[in-house]
Amino acid sequence: MRDLRDLPIGEMLLGMLALAVAATFIGVFLTVGGDDEEAGAENGGATSAPTSPAGGSGVTVTMGDNFFEYQGQRNPNIPVQVGGTGVLVDLPNEGRSIHNMRIAGLDNRYNNQDDIVSDPETIRAGQNGNIAFTFGTPGTYTFRCDFHPDDMTGTITAQ
Numbered sequence: 443m444r445d446l447r448d449l450p451i452g453e454m455l456l457g458m459l460a461l462a463v464a465a466t467f468i469g470v471f472l473t474v475g476g477d478d479e480e481a482g483a484e485n486g487g488a489t490s491a492p493t494s495p496a497g498g499s500g501v502t503v504t505m506g507d508n509f510f511e512y513q514g515q516r517n518p519n520i521p522v523q524v525g526g527t528g529v530l531v532d533l534p535n536e537g538r539s540i541h542n543m544r545i546a547g548l549d550n551r552y553n554n555q556d557d558i559v560s561d562p563e564t565i566r567a568g569q570n571g572n573i574a575f576t577f578g579t580p581g582t583y584t585f586r587c588d589f590h591p592d593d594m595t596g597t598i599t600a601q
């Protein structure tokens with residue numbers, strides 16, 4: 443090191459190295475800071491401003507890109523009571539994509555007559571939909587988004 447420092451070219455190289463290291467650190471800090479801000483904004487958007495339910499049982503399931511969210515749980519299980527006057531679920535679409543909810547019904551199969559589909563069937567970005575159902579038989583019923591059937595799923599347990 444000593445020998446290197448004595449040489450003018452060695453000094454220059456060390457100086458450049460120090461500058462490069464400093465620049466890297468500053469760059470990293472700037473990058474990390476930027477990411478944090480973006481992530482915070484996204485999280486705030488997803489969790490804040492709950493939409494007040496229009497009525498019924500007051501259940502709100504938020505739709506994002508691409509997930510269902512209920513009480514902070516993604517692709518949730520939603521417990522409901524068997525029978526009664528039924529359940530009305532509000533479905534605000536807080537994402538940018540179109541979404542919907544389709545409940546498979548008693549046969550646990552999609553795209554047949556006992557399916558229950560959200561109103562409207564296609565809920566656009568920023569739009570509110572809902573879905574109403576009554577389960578007279580205790581059990582676990584699956585639901586999904588028709589547009590993102592692999593990503594957006596969940597279950598309703600009637601008991």
Ligand SMILES: [Cu+2]
Nearest residue numbers: 541587589590
């Ligand atoms: Cu979807």
